[in-house]
Amino acid sequence: MQLRFTKMHGLGNDFVVVDLITQRFKLKPHHIRKLADRHFGVGCDQVLAVEIPTRPDVDFRYRIYNAEGSEVEQCGNGARCFARYVVDKRLTGKQVIRVETLAGVIELELAENRQVRVDMGQPILEPAQIPFQAEAQAEYYPLEIDGQSWQVGAVSMGNPHVVLPVDNVDTAPVAQIGPIAESHPRFPQRVNVGFMQIINRDKIRLRVFERGVGETLACGTGACAAAVAGIVQGHLNDTVTVELPGGALSIHWSGPGHPVIMTGPATTVFEGQIQV
Numbered sequence: 001m002q003l004r005f006t007k008m009h010g011l012g013n014d015f016v017v018v019d020l021i022t023q024r025f026k027l028k029p030h031h032i033r034k035l036a037d038r039h040f041g042v043g044c045d046q047v048l049a050v051e052i053p054t055r056p057d058v059d060f061r062y063r064i065y066n067a068e069g070s071e072v073e074q075c076g077n078g079a080r081c082f083a084r085y086v087v088d089k090r091l092t093g094k095q096v097i098r099v100e101t102l103a104g105v106i107e108l109e110l111a112e113n114r115q116v117r118v119d120m121g122q123p124i125l126e127p128a129q130i131p132f133q134a135e136a137q138a139e140y141y142p143l144e145i146d147g148q149s150w151q152v153g154a155v156s157m158g159n160p161h162v163v164l165p166v167d168n169v170d171t172a173p174v175a176q177i178g179p180i181a182e183s184h185p186r187f188p189q190r191v192n193v194g195f196m197q198i199i200n201r202d203k204i205r206l207r208v209f210e211r212g213v214g215e216t217l218a219c220g221t222g223a224c225a226a227a228v229a230g231i232v233q234g235h236l237n238d239t240v241t242v243e244l245p246g247g248a249l250s251i252h253w254s255g256p257g258h259p260v261i262m263t264g265p266a267t268t269v270f271e272g273q274i275q276v
């Protein structure tokens with residue numbers, strides 16, 4: 001069958017978006033890998049599926065697949081593209097859109113200057129729920145990676161993140177440490193690995209080695225997790241500009257009991273169809 005898709009990106013973290021409301025198709029892992037393949041398919045970091053919701057209090061079901069084929073709980077840059085997609089395709093007339101994900105319900109809102117604001121829900125800091133093996137919740141956890149000792153932050157935004165402090169993201173060992181940390185035995189569901197350089201109390205620089213993909217140009221949940229870790233550790237104010245290789249996101253978190261709010265762009269690149 002010919003599957004219609006839209007290619008989108010959020011700060012260079014790129015997506016193939018598939019509407020499974022107006023076309024009937026069951027995405028399997030080998031379809032995801034073909035769509036994501038940059039040589040034999042369309043090419044993307046994640047495939048996003050737009051589906052009919054399974055509960056009455058939301059507008060859509062938002063499903064996310066990493067390029068390797070696995071389904072994952074959450075994707076921040078994808079959430080902004082999802083909002084832009086369902087509005088541009090006139091699948092909704094709402095300005096505030098509620099979607100269900102594997103990580104729970106999130107709210108998407110089209111904002112001024114073609115920005116999209118996302119209520120990502122509350123961050124999870126309790127180790128067992130991240131999931132991360134640690135005796136008790138802490139601001140920093142000692143973690144041995146490839147024979148080196150790091151003091152890391154650990155946060156779930158629905159999906160697991162570890163945040164490694166570095167002096168300079170340009171020289172951070174992302175390609176060497178990223179894949180080893182991604183499969184660290186203390187993270188039983190593997191983990192997204194963020195390398196965070198603190199510039200000042202309002203700004204960080206970040207590179208993320210994503211679980212199931214590798215380094216991407218931006219990671220929305222990674223930006224939220226790094227900001228939360230930096231706030232918990234006392235380094236950052238409650239509104240943080242996160243500079244990623246693909247551009248900047250604004251992240252706001254008022255502290256425990258409050259949701260993380262992410263604001264940034266969402267861009268459509270082209271549309272097409274592919275034989276699946």
Ligand SMILES: N[C@@H](CCC[C@H](N)C(=O)O)C(=O)O
Nearest residue numbers: 075076077159211219220221
């Ligand atoms: N790019 C995303 C995160 C996608 C999922 C991640 N690779 C995982 O496995 O949890 C974002 O913008 O948040």
